[in-house]
Structure formats: C-alpha cells, structure tokens
Amino acid sequence: MKSVIVSGPGTTAMVEVPTPTAGPRDLLVRIRACGICGSDGFYVSNGGIPPRQGATPLGHEPAGEVVEVGAEVEGVEVGDHVVLNPIASRDDMIGSGGPAGALSEYVLVTEARAGHSFAVIPDHIPFDVAALNEPMAVARHAVNRTAPKPGDKVVVFGAGPIGLGAAIGYKLSGASSVVVVDIIPSRLEKALAVGADAVVNSAEEDVIERLTELHGTGTTASGRPRVGTDIYLDAAGVPVVIETAVKAAKHRACLGIVAVHKKPVPVDFSDALAAELDIVLSMGYPTEIFEVTREIVDHWEKFAIIISDRFPFEQALEALEKASTPGAADKVVVTFG
Template identity: 70%
Template sequence: MRSVQVTGPGTTGFVEIEKPVAGPADVLVQIRACGICGSDGLYISVGGIPPRQGATPLGHEPAGEVVEVGAEVEGFTVGDHVVLNPMASSDGIIGSGGAQGGLSEFVLIRGAVAGTHLVTVPKHIPFAVLALNEPMAVAGHAVNRTAPKSGDKVVVFGAGPVGLGAAIAYQLRGAHVVVVDIVPNRLEKALKVGAHAVINSAEEDVAARLREIHGTAPRSFVRGERPDTDIYLDAAGAPVVLETILAAAKHGATVGVVAVHKKPVPVDFGSLLTTELTVVLSMGYPTEIFEVTRDIIDHWERYELLISDRIPYAEAQRALELGSTPGAAEKVVVTFP
C-alpha cells in the first residue's frame, strides 16, 4: 500500500509499504479522509520526528471504514464508518512520530477497543467532515480548560479551524461568542458557524468593540473601563493577541491559550496582580477525542463549513504544501478513493 512519509528535511513522498493484516484482537481501517495540520509542516521541515527521523508517516486526523475485524474484537463489523484516536495507538501516535500515519491507505488498530481506540459514526456524514474530529477535540479541550457556563461572554482570537471549533463549542454550551481575526472571509465564516458577533482587529479597537458588545465590567480596583467579557481564548498565537487580552481583561476573567507561541511573550505580572486572572493552557485532548464526536454527528453541516479545500489522495503532497503555507488555505482535507 501507499503511505505519505517524511523522506528527509523538507521532503515528502509516497512510500510503498506492506499492507497490514488484522490479527484476532485488531481492526483494519481503510482511510477515506485525513485532515492536514500545521504541525505536519513542522515535521516535514525538521525531517521527521525522532526516533523515526527521516521516515515519519504523516497524517493524524484520519477517518475511515472498517475492512477487517479480528475474531476477538467486539463492537465493530466490516463496513462501519469510524473515527480514530491517534494518541491511543499502541505503536505510537498516529501521524505524529508513531509507526503509522493517517495519510496511508490503511491503518491497523492493534488490540482495538471501542470507545478507546475508535468509535463508529453514522454513514450519512461525509468522511471529510469526520476527519475534523481530531482538531475539534483539540478545540474542545481548550473550551473545557476555560470552564464556560451558560450565559458567559466569550471572545475567541483566531478564526482558524481550532478557533472556529472552539467558537462552535462555546455557542453550543450557551455562551455569547465573539470571534476576532484580521481576515474578512474568516470572520464571515465565524458568523456562519454560530458566532454572535465578530471583530476585525486590523480595523477596529478590540477592547472598545467588546465593551459595546459585552458591556462594561462593574467597577473594581482594576484601572480603566474593561469589557464585561468572562473568557478570552487565544487560538491565534500572535504576541499582540495576548497583549490585547491582558490589557482588556476585567477582574476575575479567565484567559485560555491553545495557540502555539513560537517566541516568548513578555508579561508584566506586577500590573496584572489586581486583575486576579485565571490563566489556563491547553494541549491535546485527554478526554475529548470522542466527546466531540457527538457534536459533529449532531451538527455536521455546521462543521463542514470549516473545510476550505478537499484534495484527492494522489495530490497529497500538494495538500501538505497548501496546508503548511500560512494564509493559503483554512482547512485542507485529503480525500481517498
């Protein structure tokens, strides 16, 4: 079978490898769609992930169809549509340094347990939408870390896939959601997926607009008028975002960071002391990988709006290049025959 792998620093290629066969406790999945993540570009640029340097199978956002089921496996039949938990694979994280990648024609789930390694999903949902399950789990964990309540006022910075996924999750939990970005078409998409309002930070004063939308926080020992926003989520990763948040946050607000900051961001904790902010960081999805699947099943048409490009597997290298180029695309999904 074919597998897209990192073949050296800055290079990828289709590699012919042996097709796996399911043992008594295993499930073999034929991959039907796999999303492209910005981290794929990082893996390519550095030549793979040790200990698989130079031979890293790519793709950690897969969805597919069950084609073989071991005799000891319960809960699956041939033909089931499934989403996978890349982090639960016994031979390493799928597509992120493990022995297998979702940009391969088949993935073998060893010791397959329903609800741990993979779950079945309704067959009417497009595989490309199901391939959003992993990044939406990342977004779901970020939302969980900020502990929203119904009625909370939330602002999400960054209208990429994770930011928009978080916006959907906040809205489904009853929060009032504002999305901030500098790209007009991304802001339009934010409104389509359920954001109540958007702010173009290249053209508008974010704090002033938040005061208009969320109101002004009650007076406290924090200086200046502050928006009455309860939760701020950084899904953008630009230093100016944290600067904007910390300058605007009211007393007792929660600040979540799910974005990857590639450079240190200086913070003046002396000036922040009176705000008594709660700051939480978010990475991965300890419990959310299949929790978010329920939301995708119930609202798949809304999640489908996140996909900007569907590219056939034969052009997977073009998909990787597109998905790794900032601003070139929003969410790229590779589709298999």
Template identity: 70%
Template sequence: MVTGPGQVEIADVPEPTAGPRDILVRPRACGVCGSDGFYISIGGIPPRQGATILGHEAAGEVVEVGAEVEGVSVGDHVVVNPMAEPTGIIGNGGASGALAELLVLHDAVAGKSFAVVPKDLPWEVAALNEPMAVARHAVNRANPKAGDKVVVFGAGPIGLGAAIGFKSLGASHVVVVDVVASRLERALAIGADAVINSAEEDVRERLLELHGETGGGYHGTKPGTDIYLDAAGVPSVIDTVLANAKHGATLSIPAVHKKPVEVDFGALLTSEITIVMAMGYPTEIFEVTEDIIANQDKYAKIISHPVPFEDVLEGIKLASTPGAADKVVITMG
C-alpha cells in the same frame, strides 16, 4: 511519507495485517495539520527520521475486525484516536500514519481507539474529529457556564471549533477576532454572534459595545467578557486580553507561542484573572464526536480545501504555505 528534510513522497510499504485484537481501517479522509509541515521541515520524527508516515486526523471504513474486538463491524465508519495506538502515535512518529490506503488499530477498543459514527456523516467532516477535540479541550479548560460572554482570537480551525464548542455549551454571545476578512465571514457562517477585524477596529471599544461595561473602582471599566481564548498565538492577543480582562475573567491558551511573551503580573493582581493552558485532548477525543454529528453543517464550513488523494503532495504543500488555506482535508475515495 517524509523521506528527508523538506522532502515528502508517496511510497510503497508492506500491506498491514490485523491480529485478533486489532481492526483494519481504510482511511477515507485525513486532515493535514500544521504539525505535518513541521515534521516535513525537520525530516521526520525520531526514531523514524527519513521514514515518517504522515496523517493523524483520520476517518475511515472498517474492512477487517479481529475476533476479540467488540463494538464494531466490517463496513462501519469510524473516527480514530491517534494517541491510543500502542505502536506509537499515528502520524506523529509512530509506526503508521493515516495518509495511507490501510491503517491498523492495534489492541483496538471502542471508545478508546476509535468511535463509530453514522454512515451519513461526510468523510471530510468526520476527519475533523481530532483537531476539534483539541478545540474542545481548550473550551473545557475555560470552564464555561451557561450565559457566558466569550471572545475567541484566531479564526483558524481551532478557533472556529472552539467558537462552536462554546455555543454548544450554552455561551450567550461569542465574538471571533481575526485580521482576515474571509476568516471572519467563515466565523459568522459557523454561528459566531459577532466578529471583529482587529486590523481595522478597536477591539476594546467593540467589546464594550457587544458585552457591556463592568468593573469600576480599582478594577477600572472593562468589557463584560467572561472568557477569552487565544487560538492565534501572537503576543498582541495576550496584551489585549490582559489589558481588558474584567475581574475574575478566564483566558484559555491552546495556541503555540513561538516566542516568549512578557506579562506584568503586578498589573494583573487586582483582576484575579485565571490563565489556563490547553494541549491535546486528555478526555475530549470522542466527547466532541457527538457535537460534530449534531452540528455537521457548521463544522463542514471549517474545511476550506478538500483535496483528493491523487493530489496529496499538492495538498500538503498548500496546508504548509502560510495564508494559503485554512483547513486542508485529503479525501480518499
């Protein structure tokens, strides 16, 4: 629980109970999101500043099912949609959070509040469902077609999830760009066709080699990349994409840019580039679940630091320290 600016503690709260339309879940794994560090820095989210329970990337075991709830049984393993909770977004200022021993899903509906997953799916992999839905929404916003050539900037969890998503939807070649060698190694491990270290290599020249040349005339010669995805959130990525995008290319931006980015629309006119923003997961929260189940070995490689709940405070600190960890998932027995 966030108890004040920069303060997070393990606290005792009343044990939740489930009504006839609810289910009670025992969280078994919960990812730590970058937003959690932000909530800690500001002392929690109104109206629960000083008492914000963390955790929204949850997978758990059902321990009680209300009499009116269908499609789930005690003992089932589920992934959770934090946005569907009527008492407020789970772990994002709502009345509950998943970094807890018990979690109630009120007015629980299968396919809306939760989805049942196979019992052999590792808890920590199942807990990737929520952030991978964010990645899948960014992929969907790019409207990929079979055979597309794709570049993903940023090999953090969202970028890697997007890379897997593009491959699952039929992309012929996916390149991941980053400046950290270990992240690029992980990108290759999850199935990227190639990687580029932009601190050491010329991105344009490498893309011309990997995706061929296209254009000519007033478009100029450009790499044959169809889709770019910005999961890095730095201005240099936007500059690189807009300078090299071929006619009709698409740029999807799920990254949070903390500073304004200057764009010369006059220079972009002839490219007819499509730029789309991507936030959250309007429809993807359980769309991505089947892909995680089918490609669980790839998704498992996204997790850099599984941390047991007894070390949860250290895990949160680790996740909030820039460059210290790529993806922290807290495991609860």
C-alpha cells in the same frame, strides 16, 4: 499500499509499504479522509520526528471504513464508518512519530477498543467532515479548560480551524455571546457562518472598544473599569492577543491559551493581578476525542464550513505543500476514493 512519509528535510514522498492485517484484537481501517495539521508541515520542514528522522509517516486526523475486525474486538463490524484516536496507543500512534500514518490507504488500529481507540459514526456523516474529529477535540479541550458557564460572554482570537471549532463549542456550552477576532475577512465570514454572534477585524477596529460595545463593562477587584467579557481564548498565537486580554480582563475573567507561541511573550502581571485573572493552557485532548464526535454528528453541516480545501489522495503531496504555505488555505482535507 501507498503511504505518505517525510523523506528528508523539507521533502515528502508517496511510497509503497506492506498492507497491514488485523490480529485478534485489531481493526484494519480503509482510510477515506485525513486532515492535514499544521504540525505535519513542521514535521516536514524538520525532516521527520526522532527516532524516525527522515522516514516519518504522516497523517493523524483520520476517518475511514472498517475492512477487518479481529475476533476479540467488540462494538464494531466490517463496513462501519469510524473515527480514530491517533494517540490511543503510545507505541502505535497514528502519525506524529508513530510507525504508521493516516495519509495511507489503510491503517491498523492495534488493541482496538470502542470509545478508546475508535468510535463508530453514522453512515450519513461525510468522511471529510468526520476527519475533523481530532482537531475539533483539541478545540473542545480548549473550551473545557476555560470552564464556560451558561450565559458567559466569550471572545475567541483567531478564526483558524481551532478557533472556529472553539466558537462552535462555546455556543454548544451555552455561551450567550461569542465574538471572534481575526484580520482576514474570509475567516470572519466563516466565524459568522459557524454561529459566532459577532466578529471584529482587529486590523481595522479597536478590539477593546468593540468588545466593550458588545459585552458591556466590568471592573477590576478594586472597581476600575474593564471589559465585561468572561472568557478570552487565544487561538491565534500572536503576542498582542495576550497583551489585549490581560489589559481588558475584568475581575476573575479567564484567559485560555491553545495557540502555540514560538517565542516568549511578555505579560503585564500588574494588570493581571488587578483582575485576579485566571490563565489556563490547553494542549491535546485528554478526554475529548470522542466527546466531540457526538457534537460533529449532531452539527456536521456547521463543522463542514471549517474545511477550505479538499485534495484527492493522489495529490496528497500537493495538499501538504498548500497546507504549509502561509495564507494559502485554512483547513485542508485529503480524500480517498
């Protein structure tokens, strides 16, 4: 079968590798779609992931069709459509340093267990949308870390895939107002399309003033005026987001950080202290990988809006290049015939 790997620093290749077969506790899945993550671009530029430096299989956002079921595997049949947990097995991770990646024609799921390493999805869910399952689990974990309550007023900074997924998650969690902040008009249009109540172009508007208009006012612990927003989520990874949230936060507001900050970020703890600001960080998806599957199944048309570009598997190398080019695409999904 064909599989895409990191072949060296800054280079990728589509190579022939043996097609796996399923043992008694395994599933063999024909990949039908695989999303490209920002981390894939990092792996490429870095030349791979130790200890697989120079030969790292890529792809950890898979959806596919079951073609072999081990005799001891329950809850699935040949022909079922599935999404996979790429980190279900630390020894056999799918992509991200594991022995195989989902930018391949087939993937072997070892020690397969329903609800742990795979979940069956209805046949009517498009595979490209199902392939959003992994990144949307990241977004859902970020939402969960900030513990939204029905009626909360939320602002999400960054209208990339994670920010948009979080906006959907907050609305499904009962937030009364979700505002999305970005500087790219097309992203802000997508935010409205997925259900955001309002958007702010921070290149053109004063964010704190606009949030005050939208969410009203609150106070610090000592009664000084602040913005009435309950939850701030940083899905942008820009230092000014942290500065803005800390400066605006009312008493016992929450700041969640899911974005990757590549350099240290200064924090004015006097402002944070005045608000008794809760700061939580979010990484991965300890429990959310199949929690979000139900939401995708129920609202797949909304999640489909997040996809910006689709490439056939034959053009997977071009898809990786586009996904790694700043500003060229928002969410790239590779599809298989």
